[in-house]
Amino acid sequence: xxxxxxxxxxxWDVYSWIIFFFIASGLVLWIRSMGRSDYKKGTEQDxxxxxxxxVPEDGSEIQVPASSAYWGFVEALKGYYEKLAExxxxxxxDYVGYMVVVAAVLVVLVLL
Amino acid sequence: xxLERYLxxxxxxxxxxxxxxxxxxxxxxxxxxxxxxxxxxxxFGMKLVGTPRHADVLLVTGPVTKFMASKLxxxxxxxxxxxxxxxxxxxxxxxxxFYKSYNLEGPVDNVIPVxxxxxxxxxxxxxxxxxAVKAILKLEKMKEELKKAGAPK
Numbered sequence: 001x002x003x004x005x006x007x008x009x010x011x012w013d014v015y016s017w018i019i020f021f022f023i024a025s026g027l028v029l030w031i032r033s034m035g036r037s038d039y040k041k042g043t044e045q046d047x048x049x050x051x052x053x054x055v056p057e058d059g060s061e062i063q064v065p066a067s068s069a070y071w072g073f074v075e076a077l078k079g080y081y082e083k084l085a086e087x088x089x090x091x092x093x094d095y096v097g098y099m100v101v102v103a104a105v106l107v108v109l110v111l112l
Numbered sequence: 113x114x115l116e117r118y119l120x121x122x123x124x125x126x127x128x129x130x131x132x133x134x135x136x137x138x139x140x141x142x143x144x145x146x147x148x149x150x151x152x153x154x155x156f157g158m159k160l161v162g163t164p165r166h167a168d169v170l171l172v173t174g175p176v177t178k179f180m181a182s183k184l185x186x187x188x189x190x191x192x193x194x195x196x197x198x199x200x201x202x203x204x205x206x207x208x209x210f211y212k213s214y215n216l217e218g219p220v221d222n223v224i225p226v227x228x229x230x231x232x233x234x235x236x237x238x239x240x241x242x243x244a245v246k247a248i249l250k251l252e253k254m255k256e257e258l259k260k261a262g263a264p265k
Binding site for chain 1: 131163164165183184186187189190191192193258
């Protein structure tokens with residue numbers, strides 16, 4: 001039961017994936033160890049390079065956020081997005097509540 | 113071992129960060145020309161990098177304007193040791209015709225220590241490449257000194 005899981009798209013071998021995970025982790029750690037380690041920690045050598053400027057505390061005034069790329073899309077669907085943003089309260093209780101409600105609706109639809 | 117032998121056994125190709133501290137772009141164009149197929153310094157693995165955190169050598173062009181002085185200092189401070197600075201062009205080396213300008217901090221060595229000076233207005237790519245070779249020799253010397261002082265590899 002543990003070794004093979006039928007996913008509907010083929011069989012997934014758990015042990016193969018665990019072995020793959022360790023091999024990939026080893027590769028990542030090896031590549032990381034090749035990086036320079038001789039910089040002085042705690043000095044400016046350790047700081048973010050921000051085009052030779054001091055890194056701003058709040059960069060909102062000098063940065064163009066990636067969301068600008070789809071500003072028109074969001075503006076056109078403002079009503080919808082505002083509702084979505086309101087629903088994303090960040091509280092797990094709310095999200096679980098949504099899941100329970102959606103699951104209940106689906107169960108009713110499927111059973112009826 | 114002769115210092116020149118180190119050229120054969122460099123642990124890595126030098127990577128270069130370019131800072132225009134107030135140049136007219138003449139020197140920058142010559143630096144870019146040294147990357148073109150005619151001179152092609154990239155065949156030695158030498159390349160311009162986008163951050164001083166990856167650089168071994170800092171190429172500075174132009175006299176240092178008051179606006180750029182703090183930025184140049186920050187770039188120099190952010191480069192890992194050992195590091196070498198090459199002042200490219202007459203303006204970077206001495207201020208040239210802009211020497212007495214009201215808006216200058218002065219030539220590059222007024223702001224950060226310079227190891228190699230490449231003169232010319234602008235210097236030819238051959239001169240810039242020779243400057244880079246001198247920088248490699250200096251860099252290797254510094255690496256040896258750091259190693260003797262017990263720096264991590």
